[in-house]
Each structure stands twice: as C-alpha cells, then as structure tokens.
Amino acid sequence: MFRFNADVTPTDCEPGVTRKILCYSDELMMCEITFKKGSKGNFHHHEHLQITYVAEGSFEFTIGGETKVVKKGDSVYMPSNVEHGVTALEDGKLVDVFNPMRQDFLK
Template identity: 85%
Template sequence: MFKYNKDVIATDCEPGVTRKILCYSDELMMCEIHFEKGSKGNFHSHEHLQITYIAEGSFEFTIDGETKVVNKGDSVYMPSNSLHGVTCLEEGILVDVFNPMRQDFLK
C-alpha cells in the first residue's frame, strides 16, 4: 500500500496541532503531527504502544512524571497506559507509530 503525504488532509487536534494519518493496518498505524511553537499535546493515556520520532523541531515530553527535551532525530517510547504529554519548544513535526492502530483517530 502506498500513501502520498500530499494527498492526505490534516485534521485539527489541540490548538496549533494538526494530524495526518498515514499508512495503517489493524496492528500498526503511522501519523504525522505538526506543532506550532508553544502548542501542546495534552496529557493523556491509551492502551496502544507508541513510538515517536522527532522529524523536525524541539519538544518537551513528559512520560509518567519524567520530563526530557528531545530534538530532531531523537525518538521516544510510550508504554501502554502511560500518562504522557508534550510541549513544542520549536515548531516541528512528530511521526507517531502505534500498535495496535488507533481506531479513535478514524472517527
């Protein structure tokens, strides 16, 4: 399966944050998330495993009470049901991969 980024319509998440759903199957999903400087991915948890790749920018991630700054080229792992959130320090793009896929993103 091929999915061309130019053909994917971004949807709004939190203020200053948009999401593009890229390729997915029942077991796996990849999303591209654009953040404006200062925008936030509010704290939440979910059953899905999540790995995030920082494609552009700088972000402050908090996972289960531990906070670190990550930059372009870094990656982050969120275990199932971990409480996590992010603040964008420098405009950027995250690539999120979930297992299993996020049904809630398709609604």
C-alpha cells in the same frame, strides 16, 4: 500499500496541532503530527504502544512523570496506559507509530 503525504488532509487536534493519518493496518498506524511553537499535546494515556520520532523541531516530553527535551532525530517510547504529554519548543513535526492502530483516530 502507498500513501502520499500530499494527498492526506490534516485534521485539527489541540490548538496549533494537526494530524495526518498515514499508512495503517489493524496492527500498526503511523501519523504525522505538526506543532506550532508553544502548542501542546495535552496529557493523556491509551492502551496502544507508541513510539515517536522527532522529524523536525524540539519538544519537551513528559512520560510517566519524567520530563526530557528531545530534538530532531531523537525518539521516545510511551508504554501502554502511561500518561504522557508534549510541548513544542519550536515549530516541529513528530511521527507517531501505534500498536495496535488507533481506531479512535478514524472517527
């Protein structure tokens, strides 16, 4: 029921990017992703619905071929199987929410 951020060990993703898996169930998963300036979340797609909240920093997101800059307080939606990627314009943090949960993140 409770997951304390200080108790979660980050895992490496792409260079300059780490992920913390926070709370999850079979239907939902929330992760905190930390980026160094200039690092990228490489283009990919997945079956999961995804909503991302910008907790810190600013980012250039491309979703389904459309590119926009988002900053602290903004949010974005990635539909199922739509290609997306992100570049950190400064150090920052994203909070990703997935439906259903990302089983592949637990391996």
